[in-house]
Amino acid sequence: MADFFQKVGEKAKELGGLAKEATRKSGELIEVTKLKYELSKLEKEMENNLAGLGALVFQKYKGAADVDGEIDRLCQSTARLEDEIRAVNQQIEKLQPKSLTCPECKVDLPPGGKFCSYCGIRVAKVD
């Protein structure tokens, strides 16, 4: 299974390359790529916030008295991030043409492709 995910990861890099190619064809795709980049930044920030919160809560448990303000600040900032992430996801859903998933290997494929670039199976009608 780990091997599978590693392969998917490698494939994702390749698909990233393909996605770059595809963006030349569609302004919407450029927008989606930007939004996804934004999303990954927000998610990373969220992760950092939650880790920070965990550390602060533990400090409080151990008796630190001056962490409440910081906990509050981080909670507020995390709630804002959650809203932003939701909004970005909605924008992506609006822009994203139906994304394809290979029925064979379950890899997400860039929209517009006719064959899975992972296993080569046909995923859309060839016109």
Ligand SMILES: [Zn+2]
């Ligand atoms: Zn496939």
